[in-house]
Amino acid sequence: MARFIVRRLAGMAIVLFAVSVIVFLVFNVIPNYNPAEALAGKNATPTLVKNTEEEWGFDKSLPTQYVTMMKKVFNGELTQYSPRIPVDERIAEGIPATLSLSIGAAVIWLFFGLLLGYIGAVRAGGALDKFITGFAVAGISIPVFLLAPVLIYFLTYKLEIFPSSGYVGLTEEPWEWFTHLILPWFTVAILSIGFYSRVLRSNMLDVMNEDYVRTARAKGLSERKVMTRHVLRNSLIPIVTLFGLDFGATVAGTAILTESFFNVEGVGLYAAESIGKLELPPIMGVTLYGAFFVVLVNALVDIAYAYLDPRVRLGASAQ
Amino acid sequence: MERVSGDERGPWRLALRRFLRNRVAVAFLVLFFLIVLFVLAAPLWANHVAHTGPNETHTLQKLHVGGETREVVSPAGLPIGPQWFEAGGKFFLGADSRLGRDEMVRLMYGGRTSLFIGIVSALITTLAAIVLGLLAGYYRGWVDAVIARVLDVLWSLPVLLFGIALGVALAIGGLKIGPLEISGGSVWIPIFVISLFTVPYMARPLRGEVMALSEKEFVEAAVAQGAGPLRLMFGEILPNLASTIIVFFALNIANNMLFEAALSFLGAGVQPPNSSWGSMISTGEELLTTQPLLAIIPGAMILLTVLSLNIVGDGLRDALDPRSKVELEAHTGMVELEPEGVSA
Numbered sequence: 123m124a125r126f127i128v129r130r131l132a133g134m135a136i137v138l139f140a141v142s143v144i145v146f147l148v149f150n151v152i153p154n155y156n157p158a159e160a161l162a163g164k165n166a167t168p169t170l171v172k173n174t175e176e177e178w179g180f181d182k183s184l185p186t187q188y189v190t191m192m193k194k195v196f197n198g199e200l201t202q203y204s205p206r207i208p209v210d211e212r213i214a215e216g217i218p219a220t221l222s223l224s225i226g227a228a229v230i231w232l233f234f235g236l237l238l239g240y241i242g243a244v245r246a247g248g249a250l251d252k253f254i255t256g257f258a259v260a261g262i263s264i265p266v267f268l269l270a271p272v273l274i275y276f277l278t279y280k281l282e283i284f285p286s287s288g289y290v291g292l293t294e295e296p297w298e299w300f301t302h303l304i305l306p307w308f309t310v311a312i313l314s315i316g317f318y319s320r321v322l323r324s325n326m327l328d329v330m331n332e333d334y335v336r337t338a339r340a341k342g343l344s345e346r347k348v349m350t351r352h353v354l355r356n357s358l359i360p361i362v363t364l365f366g367l368d369f370g371a372t373v374a375g376t377a378i379l380t381e382s383f384f385n386v387e388g389v390g391l392y393a394a395e396s397i398g399k400l401e402l403p404p405i406m407g408v409t410l411y412g413a414f415f416v417v418l419v420n421a422l423v424d425i426a427y428a429y430l431d432p433r434v435r436l437g438a439s440a441q
Numbered sequence: 442m443e444r445v446s447g448d449e450r451g452p453w454r455l456a457l458r459r460f461l462r463n464r465v466a467v468a469f470l471v472l473f474f475l476i477v478l479f480v481l482a483a484p485l486w487a488n489h490v491a492h493t494g495p496n497e498t499h500t501l502q503k504l505h506v507g508g509e510t511r512e513v514v515s516p517a518g519l520p521i522g523p524q525w526f527e528a529g530g531k532f533f534l535g536a537d538s539r540l541g542r543d544e545m546v547r548l549m550y551g552g553r554t555s556l557f558i559g560i561v562s563a564l565i566t567t568l569a570a571i572v573l574g575l576l577a578g579y580y581r582g583w584v585d586a587v588i589a590r591v592l593d594v595l596w597s598l599p600v601l602l603f604g605i606a607l608g609v610a611l612a613i614g615g616l617k618i619g620p621l622e623i624s625g626g627s628v629w630i631p632i633f634v635i636s637l638f639t640v641p642y643m644a645r646p647l648r649g650e651v652m653a654l655s656e657k658e659f660v661e662a663a664v665a666q667g668a669g670p671l672r673l674m675f676g677e678i679l680p681n682l683a684s685t686i687i688v689f690f691a692l693n694i695a696n697n698m699l700f701e702a703a704l705s706f707l708g709a710g711v712q713p714p715n716s717s718w719g720s721m722i723s724t725g726e727e728l729l730t731t732q733p734l735l736a737i738i739p740g741a742m743i744l745l746t747v748l749s750l751n752i753v754g755d756g757l758r759d760a761l762d763p764r765s766k767v768e769l770e771a772h773t774g775m776v777e778l779e780p781e782g783v784s785a
């Protein structure tokens with residue numbers, strides 16, 4: 123296990139380095155602009171551009187530029203245009219809202235996804251299963267772009283069931299925090315509910331054909347025990363990996379869209395607003411931190427997966 | 442069940458027969474063609490019905506409907522709602538914003554952009570993935586190590602975030618690779634961004650399949666006949682990947698259209714004055730409480746297009762690789778097994 127962890131963390135370090143190099147290339151090398159002008163902002167004075175150029179060392183060699191960029195990002199020296207405050211501060215302010223949205227959505231999609239998948243597998247072929255399948259296909263297909271406006275228009279504006287947009291801190295008013303987040307949570311979760319229910323259902327149907335399930339039945343376990351202790355538990359293992367990937371992708375993906383539809387003042391909304399203004403430093407900061415977060419989560423999930431399923435770590439170290 | 446002697450018909454005709462028997466997939470294929478026709482008809486509608494272009498503004502214009510006069514944009518800045526055929530087809534879906542552009546015309550032209558980006562980027566992704574998959578899967582060794590690592594890194598990136606970053610950076614100054622120069626507002630920027638980040642999703646499975654295929658006897662036979670690497674890769678292995686590629690291609694268009702919509706919605710994709718369904722949603726969202734259709738209709742168009750492509754893609758998979766379907770159904774017992782597909 124220790125060997126697996128070391129290998130996985132080493133792999134993670136390489137990916138983190140690659141990610142930072144890609145961010146550097148994306149902002150400072152590939153585009154056909156003067157990076158100093160782009161970073162200083164649209165209405166920057168010539169002095170500001172000159173200062174930016176010197177600060178970032180755009181006249182130096184590429185490796186030096188890369189090191190300078192990384193130092194500036196992690197020393198909190200990236201600043202947005204107006205007001206000129208550090209990007210780090212704004213990102214830190216947004217983290218509670220983004221995590222509230224992502225973690226809450228994850229809890230909802232795991233609960234409903236696994237519940238529906240379990241029912242679908244136990245009742246495979248029945249009417250309930252077909253209904254769940256239909257729901258899952260609809261859930262997977264409906265894009266955030268349609269779901270969010272429809273929910274906002276009908277449930278918030280027409281029926282006034284849910285409060286209109288915004289984010290209220292959990293520690294300030296827990297109930298308001300909850301009601302403001304219900305719609306965003308479900309908007310993020312609905313795709314994964316559909317997907318997870320499909321995956322769990324087909325995993326369970328695979329596992330049901332295994333010999334140990336037949337053995338469990340043969341030794342006289344009740345159907346419910348066979349399903350929960352043997353079939354469900356073994357079907358959950360692949361879900362762990364999937365969950366890690368999806369959670370990372372949600373924080374750095376769907377959450378951005380959902381936050382801007384529902385005005386949840388998180389990191390995603392900050393990024394979305396910066397895109398509107400074509401402001402590079404915040405986008406650079408959010409991309410780098412977001413990618414680091416995703417890579418970290420994936421590594422942790424792989425380690426958890428290896429812990430749950432010894433075949434993985436044995437297979438990996440045997441390579 | 443009627444008996445078909447498999448040897449008289451090629452596998453493609455059998456696959457076509459199986460696909461045509463899947464009524465749902467056929468229905469959604471028809472729907473997809475209708476959507477394509479709809480967006481192709483954009484100039485017809487614009488010139489002969491709406492008499493306006495997608496980017497023409499009509500802020501101060503008035504419509505004469507029956508005896509009454511309606512303002513395209515009210516003094517408060519609210520655009521007119523759907524007129525259907527009351528004004529002879531003008532402002533069929535109303536105006537888009539305080540700029541007073543014809544929403545229907547924009548929907549059709551925006552759909553062209555969305556579909557164009559989806560299809561072209563899927564073509565690029567597919568070509569790149571085929572080449573990378575063949576090289577990595579056939580040569581193995583260091584070639585595979587390099588390609589696989591690069592794909593792994595791209596795969597582990599949060600695509601939307603990086604798509605945004607690259608999209609914005611390129612929108613500011615455009616792209617210049619040697620003699621090739623793309624301006625910041627061009628639709629080729631989102632096409633480039635989307636293709637780049639979706640390649641691993643297709644190249645990785647193809648690489649695996651190439652590896653499996655290159656161990657097969659027919660490849661050995663070709664080697665024995667003296668075939669070189671190019672003929673082996675493109676003449677022997679590639680045709681066997683055709684069904685996988687077709688399925689991936691259909692699903693890839695759907696995926697890329699969603700990616701494009703996300704980028705354009707956030708402002709990192711299609712740049713104004715061009716529109717796509719994604720950017721129309723972000724314009725419409727501002728008027729959600731007064732003119733909800735402005736955001737909902739482009740969203741519904743995205744849903745219909747993506748849904749039809751996904752269902753057609755699944756139908757193609759079932760038709761081209763019947764074993765996968767039989768396996769799935771054998772578990773559930775939901776559908777009667779069709780021995781024809783297996784024996785063929």
